[in-house]
Amino acid sequence: MSESPAQNSESKELNKLFASAPKSEIDMTQKKYLYKLISENKDTNFKTSIDILWKAFMVAPDNETIKRGKAIIASKIQLVQIVEELEKDNLVMYSNDDGNVVLI
Secondary structure, three states: OOOOHHHHHHHHHHHHHHHHOOOOOOOHHHHHHHHHHHHHHOOOOOEEEHHHHHHHHHHOOHHHHEEOOEEOOOOHHHHHHHHHHHHHOOOEEEEOOOOEEEEO
16 A cells, blocks of 8 residues: 555655754763762662752762763753653653652
8 A cells, every 4th residue: 555645745744854853962971970870879769859960960070070171961951851861761760840860
């Protein structure tokens, strides 16, 4: 069964939209570092918060937080984006409402 011209056109439009979607600027180094930070700062219930993670990042030694002359995590907003990527990878659960991160 072949597609009709209308379906073919819609398919092409969808492909264009997906191709123009913004790509994630988050790399594996950032994910690994943040996963390590979550592991080090979790409580007995495997839970931590964005604020605790940000504070831990800010006091961490430069040799851990700076790669190739720039910070691994540029801002608290980027930290949240990395946590959201970790959630997509099923490594953590994240609640945007209260800022809690649970290690799975």
